[in-house]
Amino acid sequence: xxxxxxxxxxxxxxxxxxxxxDNYKEEAAFFTAIMKANCRPCKKVxxxxxxxxxxxxxxKKHFRMTLVDISPDMLRVSRKLNPECEHVLGDMRTVxxxxxxxxxxxxxxxxxxxxxxxxxxxxxxxxxxxxxxxCVLVVPxxxxxxxxxxxxxxxxxxxxxxxxxxxxxxxxDTNDNTHECHFAFLLKDRRGRMRIEYDRHxxxxxxxxxxxxxxxRPGFRVKLVPIAHSExxxxxxxxxxxxxK
Numbered sequence: 312x313x314x315x316x317x318x319x320x321x322x323x324x325x326x327x328x329x330x331x332x333d334n335y336k337e338e339a340a341f342f343t344a345i346m347k348a349n350c351r352p353c354k355k356v357x358x359x360x361x362x363x364x365x366x367x368x369x370x371k372k373h374f375r376m377t378l379v380d381i382s383p384d385m386l387r388v389s390r391k392l393n394p395e396c397e398h399v400l401g402d403m404r405t406v407x408x409x410x411x412x413x414x415x416x417x418x419x420x421x422x423x424x425x426x427x428x429x430x431x432x433x434x435x436x437x438x439x440x441x442x443x444x445x446c447v448l449v450v451p452x453x454x455x456x457x458x459x460x461x462x463x464x465x466x467x468x469x470x471x472x473x474x475x476x477x478x479x480x481x482x483x484d485t486n487d488n489t490h491e492c493h494f495a496f497l498l499k500d501r502r503g504r505m506r507i508e509y510d511r512h513x514x515x516x517x518x519x520x521x522x523x524x525x526x527x528r529p530g531f532r533v534k535l536v537p538i539a540h541s542e543x544x545x546x547x548x549x550x551x552x553x554x555x556k
Contacts, residue, residue, distance in 0.1 A: 317510045318494065319362070323384035325498065326363040328467055328474040332392065339369035341538050342448060342550075346414045347373070349552050350446040357412040357440050359403035359433070360420020364389030367396055370416070379406050380420075404432035412440055415447040422452050422514040425489050429515070430525045434553075438529035441555045447531070449551040450538070455518045458482065458490065471501035482516065490516045526553045 318329075347353050354375060361367055361378035362385050370376055377397040380386050386398050399408065403420065415437040424430045437447040460482065466475035475497045482490040496508040519535070526533045531553035538548045 316512060317508055318512075319382040319385050321384075322496065322498075322508060322510075323363070323382065323388055325472065325474055325496075326385065326388050327392070328469045328472050329476065329496075330363075330365065330465070331467060331469075332365040332368040335365045336369055337540060338538070339366055341540075342366070342416065342418075342450070343370060343373050345536060345538075345550065345552060346416065346446065346448055349448075349554060350414050350444060353413045355412045356414045356416055357408070358416045358418070359406070359436065360417060360423070361385075361389060361398075362418075362420060364393045364396070366416070366418055367393050371396055374414070377408070377412070379403055379408075404429060404436060406436060408440060410440070411442040411445070413442060413445050415440055415445070417447065417449045419450065419452050421449055423512075425513060425515045427488075427517075427521065427525060430517070430522070431528065434526050434531070435529050437553075438531065438555060443555055446552055446554045447526075449522070449526070449553070451522070451551075452514075453490070453516060454522070454549070455488075455516050458516055466497075473499040488515055488517055489513050522551055526551060530556050532556055 356370060356374040357377045358367060359379050361380045364378060367376045367378055371393060378389060379399045379401050381402050383400055386400060390398055424433055461480040463478040464476060477495045478492060480492045492512040492514060494510040498506050523533050533551060533553045535549045536552050538550050540548055
């Protein structure tokens, strides 16, 4: 899967230009509050699917972070941003660190779980890495009931590099458990040379009932919590909090 996604391989070095760590500050404050409220004490946090480390950049101010990602290129980016954090190369569905944490955090990387089996394996991994009473915070971009197609754009100038992108997110088949996100990137290097790259991402799209059912299966007590964000319509952004019994 990862080998086919340019964003996390050949274009990984552009990640800080694509999206600044500052863009994660508002969300990260909510994630911090949720984890602190649902598992006490909360000192050690494992992030599964940590990507370029932009969430960890803010979370590390409150927790001792261990970051796991399947992409060595993205881990390389994250190490530059978060040198004080532990980084581990691994698949979040199957990685085993043989130790436990107070909390497990899974942000939008969870959207690359495209089958119930993927989610089952992921939630088992989270369960095995939590102490009793610890919690997992799962933050999907979308639930099937509330999904809407999205078109967006962004990018920035950073040093001698510039990037602009167009994102088109839609569901070509409403009868399955996936949707698609297509990206077009305009990249300008330090010499002012331009090029265009295209990337297609297939992501999971499940009803809330499926998330809740699969999280309860390993032995979690689960609830949905609202997350406020200035750029998102109120009451449409929810996360899942699951506490290990």
